Amino acid sequence: MGYGPHTPQDRAHMLRVLGLDSVEALFADIPEAVRARGLDLPAPESELETADRLRALAGRNRVDLASFLGAGVYRHHIPPVVDQIVSRGEFATAYTPYQPEISQGTLQTIYEFQSLIAQLTGLDVVSASHYDGATATAEGALMAVRATRRGRVLASRAIPPPYLATCRTYFEPAGLALELLPSAADGTTDLEALGRALATGDPVAAVLLGQPNAFGLLEPMAEAAALAHGAGALFVAVVEPVSLAVLAPPGAYGADICAGEGQPLGIAPQYGGPSLGLLACTTALTRQIPGRLVGRTTDTEGRRAFVMTLRAREQDIRRERAASNICTNQALCALTATVYLAALGPHGLRDVAALGAARARELEQALAAVGAPRLHRGPYLAEFAVRVPRATAVHAALLERGVLAGLPLARWYPDDPDLAEALLVCATELTSGQEIRRFADGLAAVLATDAERPSAADAAVPTAAGAAR
């Protein structure tokens, strides 16, 4: 179908003004040898047909299971006011606010976003947003490399492995090595190993730890930060924003840089994107932060105004000397987070974090009661690992019972025998007691029949999607 406004008469009029018979002449610069003759694509569809096609595809995804899957992306209640605001065309269909006189809506909301994230993280300088938590983490580490003029980065292995993989991709062309810090027996980052790594070899630019870490555990952030600073390195905290309603903010334990995934702040999971990369730093590092920043100023009549600022750091001005090539940000996702935080306020956000923690404790007890105890003993907030024999097969079997039993940690750590029999599970305020019972009962049943079904791991998973084929 066409969305274009032109009638055949309109086109004829424009051609007449140009003194042409057809548009062909306008493409004369395309050499004959490389001219395409149309596209081998399906025929146009009516709006109804495309809508049906989308509905059918969406229907083949399964989002109806009781889900305990988090691992960096979390389901939350999104107040309806959020989508109502974000859907407004004045926000959704504006461009980057290069003309501040007619972009104050976008500019003020970005300033508000920066302010809200500054309050959550305890760090004063907040980027207008990055692509996602993984790229924000990589950019955060690269900031530290520039600021310290050092080339070594130490990262806890208990940062989500997709984040570490992204860091490797970003670091490799610069010749930077990513050195992984091992876990101690309790699942937190081994600080003795950190101390040794800082004391030997080349000077370290940055130390990266996750809070909570990839196993849901709370890390000794202040101790790690002190060790890093003692060796002249910067400390980078990789955080989950809802948790900051109840956990110490990175600025309080000495983080110089903070990165994280902002999706939990009112953004739907969307199979991974678009999401919201959070990146914040201390004032001392202002000039190292990549991406757009919005600042306050006045117009010529003295009225308060907001404008993109410190622009000379960016690629469109600095070109090959820019710290990053980032241009597009995630402004609409940042607006989503801003509306979400405005709608919840401090009490609402704390309730979300605390209710998730309470549900997680119920989940822990229910799973322990059916033979799936926690893998680690240390404190956690709303996500934790449980020990389940033949975890991957059990996970698959539970899908048949309508339970998405978190993430088999073998998927992230295929070479670690200690994690081969572990599931990473989470709860949020959406997790109901009924879902927890369904998980526990299902797990009990699967474990009971497990011995009779040794080939469960290989069994195909019958789902609506599979059956439809």
Place this chain on the structure above:
Amino acid sequence: MDVPDGLRYTDDHEWLRLEGEEGTIGITAYAADQLGDVVFVELPAVGTQLEAGKTLGVVESVKAVSDLYAPLAGEVVAVNEALADHPELVNSAPYGEGWMLRLRLAEAVAADGLKDAAAYRELIAAA
């Protein structure tokens, strides 16, 4: 455009004021005007050894950025700390309070390779 006599000038629109074995460096009024409102000046630390022709820092305006080059080799003995809080001095007094740094020159004679005021006036007239 103001081009004071008695200073030396580079093709990159910097000026050098020779004072014995030392030289003070800044950017010209022409350069400041071309850049527009200067908002940030990044300078090397005192003690840094500079090679002639190499980048020593950066001047940023609202919508442009320009490298600073060392006109001569030498050691940085002072930088203009006032520019950190008042970068606008580069626009208001490019040859005075807007100076950038002072070098102890490694080889004073090489200054002969720099332009005098008359030659620099010709350069910007042709631009």
Place this chain on the structure above:
Amino acid sequence: MSVLGPTLQPTLDELSRPGRGGTRVPHPPADALEGIPAAAHRVEPLALPELDEPSVVRHFTNLSKLNYSVDTGCYPLGSCTMKYNPKLDEWGARLPGFAELHPLAPDALAQGTLELLWELEGLLAEIGGMAAVSLQPAAGAQGELTGILMIRAYHLARGDHGRSEVIVPDSAHGTNPATASMAGFRTVTVPSAPDGGVDLEALRAALGPQTAAVMITNPSTLGLFEARIVELLEAVHAVGALAYMDGANLNAIMGRFRPGQAGFDVMHFNTHKTFSTPHGGGGPGAGPVGVAAPLVPFLPEPRVMREADGSFRLERPGERPSSIGRLRAGVGSTGVLVRAYAYIRAHGGTGLRQVSDDAVLAANYLRARLGEAYEIPYQRPCMHEFVATSRPLKAATGVRTLDVAKRLIDKGFHPPTIYFPLIVEEAMLVEPTETEDLATLDALAAAFVEIAGEARTDPELVKSAPHEAPLRRLDEAAAARQPDLRWRPMTGAQTPCPD
């Protein structure tokens, strides 16, 4: 925060009143956080604003009205392709089956999205004439990085270690040289020829065994098709370098020029420009990247795989060791990609070609109309956008391109892109897109012409514009000299206490 003078809309912080709003979920039990050790607790007050829902809605609605947008008017912002985006695509991306799917959901639960992504890869490959496509990059700039990293991996895999340079024309977007630096290359800039194309002789002189890639935007940022493209690609390949195409301007050439078929080795697509994701005040977008067959082994992981039984799955980590690796946590900006898929399926092959034809026709029509009052530096048919300059106007009246742009705001239009490309003095890059009707194009042309007249009769009126916008011109220097990047939280008795 202290308020300096009048404000258009208070900030959330200024609207906050302790005790308001915020009950969205059941209250947690009192012992919910007992397991958290004291050292890990937040002790600082969480000084987020406290608002009731009506205040939240009015705040953001009032702010939205301070924005100019495609849904409210014509947005001829060159190189940004600010076309109207069908609401069907917005609706589709919000379907719960797409929106609520977790990125780590097992493949069996994600068959609908995986099929859509797999099919979209094929659709984009056909449009670009490429062998394969990765949908992973989050934006055009990340697509560029992905492409240049693949080119790097390609040369290294062949044992070709001496290629340290990437060549970029002086008319390129800033992301091109910034990408080259990020990927570890030195940027070599080549000038444009007088006709606006790449200076082939300068390019030949710059090419050599040290060249890894040449990045070309075609049509160029001047809105011109690179007429010597065949010779250019031959020269690049003759020295063993690869050709990268920046697909930012694809909206001009769908169905007319397929970069891969013509010999480009890598390209990226800006789906938010060409295929209908609204720009959202700066993002999000998506920057899929297409490659010729020799580069397929280096595509980022995970790829979407189709099994013999017709089901789909994601590649497992490490399954393809030649991959350059991951560019982000998830498989892609799926919500954006659903919109692109919907747009392409609704238009079909003939519809996309019509889009390009209409975009090019509208740009040429507007260009002819603007020629009455402004200098058009390149006198040949343009593609979907064109450059005009206020240089003669400035010489005659002192009115600059910036002033013309600001005055257009008063006339109800968003200004074009200004002072880009850098190689044209007082440049205005104008891109009407295919979705503005003839009456709007005429009104826009009339506004431009009117402003040129005003510049002669009342230059101060133009130089002091805008007069009708929510604000007058801003003090951008003050913003940069003393950055104020956040409000300061309320203190003392005003401080809300989360407990």
